[in-house]
Amino acid sequence: MATSLRHFAGLGYFPAAASSSGFTCFLRRDTPNFCAFVALRPIRPPAATVTAKASASPSTVEQHVQAVPSHSGDSSPASSAAAVPAPLRVGIVGFGNFGQFIAGGVQRQGHTVLAASRSDYSTYCAQHGIGFFRSVDALCEEQLDVLLICSSILSTEGVVRAIPFHRLRPDTIVADVLSVKEFPRNLLLEVLPPGFGIICTHPMFGPESGKHGWGKLPFVFDKVRVAEDGDQAAKCDQFLSIFEQEGCRMVEMSCAEHDRYAAGSQFITHTIGRVLSQLNLKSTPINTKGYETLLQLTKNTVSDSFDLYYGLFMYNINATEQLDNLEMSFEKVRQMLSGRLHEFIRKQIVERAAPVPADPSGKLANGLSSSPAARLL
């Protein structure tokens, strides 16, 4: 978990077993060369095996999991008809505010949600019909169709490296919802066994901006690695349709493109909010509408953790450039102001024309002294 990913960069690190399979795999765009055309493992193990595995560690499964519908399996009328696909079994790792928020949409679209967290969310899950597990190991035994990583940016590497992939079905789709995309894309491509699907997503909203529904809110996704044979592609579309059905504006773009756009928009927005929060702005009796939008922006920004902001900076390769651009813009505005001020003062000295009015203390309106000595500075 704590090993540098760069030890793997550019290396063919897949187990020999994976390439010995006879399955054909068609992989989509944005797949590094070393991943292309690697065979998928056999999908969907027999239902009997599933039950055995699930019952192997009963102590980690909360009682109320019984209320959660079990996987329908290949033999269910729905999947055999192939017209109405069976609901997905979506496992969520990291079940804080954002994980719970996303779980709501998944459930509204009729899918089963199971969640794992070190924190105890058993009461919340019992109230919401969600299967809760205290360990990711137990969750991974649950024959998931999709494993959705909802951890923070900073903890994601540790979370992903701790997933016991051998307990998952070998065609499981792993998806993330981070606000940066190249980082989880590279991480998942490096860590996941080759049969697993990878969908990198960014729901560009949260519990606050999406509290009145997800209609028209942007949902970015990149099908980083989805096999076209088997039913991985269909399940991928089924998973994405959750957000489509909730009314999101679906935006398919590469992770790299997302990070370029996000650094110039989301990261800048968070930076402005963070800078303003340092100013400790207060509401005044004479707020303009523009000022009120800044107060609201500041409030929204600081309601997110500094860790999120740091993650947006640290894990987006474009963020440093944007921060530099912002600093240069600030400097440019200062120069424009001081340039005009200098011009004004120079006119006063050289042409002795159009001075600013002085207050009784002898200071000009801009705080400069109007004394003859100061005028010579």
Added chain:
Amino acid sequence: MATSLRHFAGLGYFPAAASSSGFTCFLRRDTPNFCAFVALRPIRPPAATVTAKASASPSTVEQHVQAVPSHSGDSSPASSAAAVPAPLRVGIVGFGNFGQFIAGGVQRQGHTVLAASRSDYSTYCAQHGIGFFRSVDALCEEQLDVLLICSSILSTEGVVRAIPFHRLRPDTIVADVLSVKEFPRNLLLEVLPPGFGIICTHPMFGPESGKHGWGKLPFVFDKVRVAEDGDQAAKCDQFLSIFEQEGCRMVEMSCAEHDRYAAGSQFITHTIGRVLSQLNLKSTPINTKGYETLLQLTKNTVSDSFDLYYGLFMYNINATEQLDNLEMSFEKVRQMLSGRLHEFIRKQIVERAAPVPADPSGKLANGLSSSPAARLL
């Protein structure tokens, strides 16, 4: 006009004639000592004199001025009854976008608007029932109750110094609408003859934010110098009632207090808009709500002239401090980011733990090189 105002600072500069009158004058707060208890000139000259003056320069008055109701005078039934005050005659100097915008409210409240500008607004004024004059001299002959300065911050000193006060009624109220307040307050106190009333106002909205009405929008005012005898006080209240009746949130505060609040709110807002405009932000396919408010703020800011922004800086004694605070806040955020980054890299070097993932070029996600040499920097 080009003479420094500091030549007058602290000096008793009123004409001897003014102090020789027997009139008593009660002046309100914020009046400098040298203005207190100075007698007012006799008010409201005979109607015959008015007519003679108005006809003295017919060439400067547009034809359609005939359509504007003439002043009712003291003998009108309305003013003699004292229950329903006669409509005010409001002269506006500087008739650009903002002057026209304010004129709309004045007219809606049943008052007469007359305007003067070097630019030709005769067609606009004819269409809107406004008397238009090509010279301030001609406007000042029109027996105005209120002379409203709607010039830009930068041109106001020149405009005020060019007003032929001797052509105005000696109890005329002079008001301004600038976004800075100490500057026009001091200027008007220095330049205006002592009998003139002074109301400094700041309607904290404009043609854009007030396009759907002025309801609940803040209107700041300071009755800088209003005589309590005669009818100046009543006319002052009548003038302010225009904005009250339009639904504004009336905020009475001193000019100094306004400038302190405005530097920390309006000036900061304009500065953020100006800084972002230098970044040349574009709408992206993945705008968050927060980013969209910044795009809108930037658009609104640059729709105002740079001269306005420069005026907010130059003519508000508190602006420099706020600009410094903003710069320090930006620096603080940078330090927080680089501090965390440094901590992370240090852990990598010293503890060789939890590095960031590398892309194929060997660069860390944050743009730093992961090469051993770079790690020693």
